[in-house]
Every structure is written in structure tokens, then in C-alpha cells.
Amino acid sequence: MSTRHALEQLRAELDRSGxxxxxxxxxxxxxxxxxxxxxxxxxxxxxxSQLLRTxxxxxxxxxxxxxxxxxxxAAMDCKATDLANSLVFAIRSHxxxxxxGERLMSMFAEFKAMGQAAQLEExxxxxxxxxxxxxxxxxxxxxxVAMQKSLGNLPKxxxxxxxxxxxxxxxxxAWEELADLYLQAQMYLQAAHCYEELLMHRPASIAVYVQYAxxxxxxxxxxxxxxxxxxxxxxxxxxxxxGENTRALYGVCACQxxxxxxxxxxxxxxxxxxxxxxxxxxxLAAATLVQRYQAQAPDMLPLVEALLTxxxxxxxx
Numbered sequence: 001m002s003t004r005h006a007l008e009q010l011r012a013e014l015d016r017s018g019x020x021x022x023x024x025x026x027x028x029x030x031x032x033x034x035x036x037x038x039x040x041x042x043x044x045x046x047x048x049s050q051l052l053r054t055x056x057x058x059x060x061x062x063x064x065x066x067x068x069x070x071x072x073x074a075a076m077d078c079k080a081t082d083l084a085n086s087l088v089f090a091i092r093s094h095x096x097x098x099x100x101g102e103r104l105m106s107m108f109a110e111f112k113a114m115g116q117a118a119q120l121e122e123x124x125x126x127x128x129x130x131x132x133x134x135x136x137x138x139x140x141x142x143x144x145v146a147m148q149k150s151l152g153n154l155p156k157x158x159x160x161x162x163x164x165x166x167x168x169x170x171x172x173x174a175w176e177e178l179a180d181l182y183l184q185a186q187m188y189l190q191a192a193h194c195y196e197e198l199l200m201h202r203p204a205s206i207a208v209y210v211q212y213a214x215x216x217x218x219x220x221x222x223x224x225x226x227x228x229x230x231x232x233x234x235x236x237x238x239x240x241x242x243g244e245n246t247r248a249l250y251g252v253c254a255c256q257x258x259x260x261x262x263x264x265x266x267x268x269x270x271x272x273x274x275x276x277x278x279x280x281x282x283x284l285a286a287a288t289l290v291q292r293y294q295a296q297a298p299d300m301l302p303l304v305e306a307l308l309t310x311x312x313x314x315x316x317x
Contacts, residue, residue: 041077256282
């Protein structure tokens with residue numbers, strides 16, 4: 001049984017058990033959410049506060065503070081101010097000089113100041129003072145990036161995150177965030193570099209192949225080079241997913257259509273855009289899409305067929 005499936009089963013058990021849920025059920029649920037690094041704030045706040053309220057004595061000390069921190073962050077996400085306040089100050093009182101306590105206090109101050117620029121700037125100043133003392137602290141560096149995003153300062157957030165990944169080069173989450181920030185700023189070449197880094201760290205990630213190909217396709221260009229490269233990465237995603245990734249199938253078709261268009265404009269036929277090796281693959285992708293919509297969403301099939309026809313792709317394979 002997969003971990004995610006186990007989590008879904010456990011969530012169903014907790015829903016049935018209600019207030020009678022056992023300490024073991026509640027602990028396992030919170031642990032699985034932590035292990036999977038999921039954001040499920042409403043359930044974490046509900047089940048976590050239930051665990052702390054009814055079974056607190058059964059928790060080991062290290063687990064107790066871990067759960068309290070987890071529930072505090074979920075409470076902030078849910079805007080449950082009273083719950084967040086009680087947990088944050090309990091943790092800070094128990095660990096007055098810890099960086100984790102400082103980070104949690106910073107997050108809570110940011111939460112309370114949300115939408116109030118002056119107060120957010122005060123929190124930012126406090127974060128900067130901590131970073132002067134602990135310049136290598138990953139958590140506070142990430143909080144500084146989040147703060148700049150909250151202030152709407154995209155260039156500053158990008159600059160801070162660039163410096164962060166220079167120090168922590170294997171932090172995949174940071175590379176993903178930096179790619180997203182670059183995309184928001186329409187800095188596609190820089191976003192592509194982030195996905196290249198991610199592919200080195202996660203060479204079997206279908207999602208990263210597709211995201212990288214999306215950026216290359218968006219960059220486009222009259223020579224067709226970016227479309228050819230994008231097509232190769234969409235094709236890799238199709239292969240890795242055994243043909244199940246619909247976005248990658250669409251990507252193959254879209255790239256081939258662009259390359260066909262470039263070949264016609266050049267006046268030298270499709271081969272001038274380097275399309276001769278990919279037309280069969282595009283036809284196969286088109287046929288797969290038609291078969292999938294016939295089986296799973298027949299009402300959408302006319303739209304798909306019209307799109308493929310407009311792209312002059314043969315779906316009859």
C-alpha cells in the first residue's frame with residue numbers, strides 16, 4: 001500500500017471516529033503528513049489540536065513539540081489565530097533561545113501583520129538581525145524570501161533566492177520556487193536554467209520534464225531550436241509516464257505543429273525545421289489523445305479533433 005493511500009484510509013478512519021479517535025490514529029496521521037510534506041492545514045489543525053487536547057500525556061517530549069509546531073503552522077494557514085497564538089508562545093517559552101522558536105515567532109508576526117506593510121517591514125528587520133548572527137540558517141533565509149513575496153517585491157525575492165540556491169545547491173524545493181518566481185517575472189531563460197538544475201537532481205521526475213519543456217516552448221523562436229528541444233523533453237515525459245501524461249502528449253503535438261509552420265515559412269519544407277524525425281511521434285501522440293478522449297471524455301472529443309486538425313496532425317495511426 002502506498003503512503004498516500006495509507007493517508008487517505010487513515011483520514012477516512014478519523015472522519016468516522018470523530019472525537020473518539022485514538023491517540024495512535026491521530027499520531028500516525030500527523031506523522032504521514034510530515035513525511036509526505038503535505039499542506040493539509042484544516043485537517044492538521046483539527047486532528048492535531050484534538051491530539052494535544054485529549055492525548056497529550058501519551059506523547060514523548062520530542063514528539064510533543066514537533067506536533068505543536070506542526071499544528072501551529074497549520075493554524076496560521078487556517079487563520080485560527082487563538083490556536084496559533086497559544087502554541088507559538090508555548091514553544092517560544094520552552095525554547096527561548098532556539099532558532100526554530102525564533103522562526104516560528106517570525107512566521108506568527110508575519111501572519112498577524114499580513115496586509116499591513118509597516119508591520120511586515122518590522123518583521124523583516126527582525127529576520128535580518130537573526131541572519132546577521134546566523135547567515136547560514138536555511139529556514140530564516142527562506143522566511144526572508146517569503147517576506148519579500150508578501151511585500152510584493154518580486155525582484156528582491158528573486159535576488160534572495162538566487163543567493164540561497166548558491167549556498168544550498170541541492171534544495172529542490174528552492175529551485176522550484178525560483179523557477180516559479182522567474183516565470184512570474186517572465187524571465188524564461190532563467191526559469192529554464194532552474195529546471196535544468198532540477199533535472200540533474202531528479203532525473204526521473206515526469207513533472208520536471210514537462211515543466212522544462214513548457215518553458216522551452218514558451219520561449220519559442222524562428223529557428224525552431226527551442227521547439228525541437230521542447231519536443232524531446234515532452235517525448236521523454238511520454239516515455240517515462242508510459243503514455244499516461246496528457247500534457248506531454250499535447251506538448252509533442254504543439255511542438256510538431258510549430259515546427260511544421262516554421263518549415264513552411266522558410267520555403268524549404270518541413271525538413272528545414274528538423275521535423276523529419278518527429279512527425280511519426282506526433283501522429284502517435286495525436287492518436288493516443290483521440291483514443292483517450294473517446295474512452296474517458298467523449299463530449300470533449302470534437303474539440304480535441306478540431307485542435308489536431310488545425311495543427312495539421314494525423315491522428316489516424
